[in-house]
Amino acid sequence: FFRPPVTLVSLKLEVYAQKETCSEELNVERLVSKSLQKVVLSSSIGQSVKPNSTNSTKLELIWGSSMYHIDDLPFSCNSLPDVYTQFRKSVESKSKVRSCIKIPTSLGPAPSIKDWGCIPEITVLGLEKAKVSKGLAFVGGESAAVSRVCEYFWTKNLLRTYKETRNGMLGPDYSTKFSPWLASGSLSPRFIYEEVKRFERERESNDSTYWVLFELIWRDYFRFLSIKQGNSIFHAGGPRKVEANWSQNPTLFDAWRNGQTGYPLIDANMKELLTTGFMSNRGRQIVCSFLVRDMNIDWRMGAEWFETCLLDYDPCSNYGNWTYGAGVGNDPREDRYFSIPKQAQNYDPEGEFVAYWLPQLRVLPKEKRHFPGLLYIKPVVALKFGNTKTTNNKTMGSGTRTTADENRWKGRKGNRTQ
Ligand SMILES: Cc1cc2nc3c(=O)[nH]c(=O)nc-3n(C[C@H](O)[C@H](O)[C@H](O)COP(=O)(O)OP(=O)(O)OC[C@H]3O[C@@H](n4cnc5c(N)ncnc54)[C@H](O)[C@@H]3O)c2cc1C
Structure with a gap:
């Protein structure tokens, strides 16, 4: 496609x-x-x-997908720094973001094509429109993309507070929601850059206004890394060729992707993904950590499920983030364990997010919604570090991966994942 x-x-x-x-x-x-x-x-x-x-x-x-143009990098892609911070500092000090190209006043007449074909209604594809009251109704195309930038930055003034809200999980406005338009090419990161700079001149410049650019530099980084690292970002061992003993247990994997793990924070996020094609960045990190650390499932199965569902799917950002989350990315410092009790306490303390996606939890008192016990599905695995709220993010090592698992995977994904 x-x-x-x-x-x-x-x-x-x-x-x-x-x-x-x-x-x-x-x-x-x-x-x-x-x-x-x-x-x-x-x-x-x-x-x-x-x-x-x-x-x-x-x-x-x-070339047009990145904020910094590939020709303006202070190094070749093959010598890209292995650590994000080095990349960011280098481009920020040595490169300039190019201006957007002015839109031509006229493109001339459209070519005469007899039959443009038509886009089928979703019902023809056997799908139904999801009824979601707390999320952004994504509409495709450049006009909708530019409207969202205008709404988020200028009408609602949300750029001022982005850094404080960006880790949210519920609602349309905790983060920009630009990613589906960026992934489909309807929105240019250089346009976002220009609008951030205009906002900083005309309204306010603070950590939040900078942080949107900081995140877009991550996006650039993963895109350039995909050139340097080639197909290794699709391989089990990732760019660092880490040997790990992943499982491909289909029952556990199905529980994860269908939102039936018995952990409301995981299940709510996975149901959101299945229903809407979107999940917050916080949610993505949590469900990724759960799949690879608590379930020990092959991270590529998770990445491929995201590839199937995400509206903003982009191979560089998806597999780049998954390799980091699985601890096989090029920067071992990004190898982190996300403790569910701690994440629930910090990012959904009232249980609002889980109760929205799992209505059966609404009758419970807020403090019980994340660990409802017998009133919910029995957890399919125990958490690596137990259910204590005080568990800190931990770095974990990995074991050795078996050849049998590796061969099974090759059959599913062809050459790219050898
Ligand atoms: C396991 C995993 C898989 C992911 N897969 C994808 C993917 O397929 N496509 C995708 O666009 N993003 C992916 N991300 C990154 C991030 O989660 C989304 O870009 C973000 O949640 C989109 O929401 P937003 O536009 O509101 O982000 P905001 O927080 O508003 O950020 C603004 C923009 O910065 C960029 N950005 C933010 N965080 C990241 C990041 N960690 N990596 C790369 N770019 C980032 C995005 O383009 C985003 O639109 C993934 C993250 C994880 C942990």
Whole structure:
């Protein structure tokens, strides 16, 4: 599936798309380019013209997905720093974010294409519209994306407080919710950068206004890392080739993906993902840690489930974050355990989030909602560090991975995950 952010068939018969970095996407680029060379064109008088080197339709790939342009990095992608902070400090001091290109006043007439096809209604696909009162109703396209930037920054003034609210889990406004538009190419990170800078000039400049850029630099970092690390971001051992004895227990994995683990914080997050295609960053870190640390399940199964469900799925950010979460990413300091009792206490102290997604918990007093005991599903695994609220985030080591598990996985995901 090819999702070019901008695809224009001009009168010169060129197709423009954004340059991708990961192997499956690069393969699609090659296939599209090859197929375009075979496109038979109609001349102005309606005759078929044989494609040749001068008249065949060309695929023009343009770098456009990151905030810092790849050509403006102070190092080549192959010598990218292995630690995020080094990358961030380097680009912040040595590179400049390019301005957005001005929108042309006119693009000329649209090419005459008889049948554009149509996008099927979701009911035709056997799906139903989810009824979610506490979330953002994502609408596709650039206009909706720009409206969201305008709403979040200017109308609601939420950029001022982003750093304090960004770890929330419930509602439309604890974080920007820009990611689905960024992933589909409907929103440029350079546009967000310009709007942040304008906000800082016209309203206020503080830690929160900076923090949106800080997060967008993470996004850039994962994209550039995918060039440096190639397919190793899809491999069990990750870029560091860590040997670990992961399980692929289907019962445990199904409990996780269907939100039936017996831990309301995990189940509520997984139900949100299944229903809406979105999950907060806090939720993603918690369910990832639970899958790999408490369940010891192969992190790639989790990453692939996210790939299936997420509206903002992007191979670089998804597999990049999963490798970090599983402790196989290039920076071992990011190898963290998220204690469910502690996360529940800090980020959902009133049990509002879990009660929203798991209505059966609403009758319980707030302090019982995260550990409802016999009133809820029996936990499918015990927590590594028990149910105490005082457990700190811990760094854990990993064991040795078996060849049998590795072979089973190869069958599912092809070459990319060898
Ligand atoms: C296991 C896991 C998987 C993830 N998979 C994806 C994915 O497939 N696609 C995706 O876009 N993000 C992914 N993320 C990153 C992050 O969770 C989402 O970008 C964020 O939750 C989107 O919500 P938001 O736009 O409101 O973020 P905000 O908090 O408002 O952040 C603003 C923007 O910064 C970027 N950003 C923020 N955090 C991160 C991060 N950790 N890594 C990379 N970029 C970040 C995003 O583009 C985001 O839109 C993943 C994180 C984890 C822990």
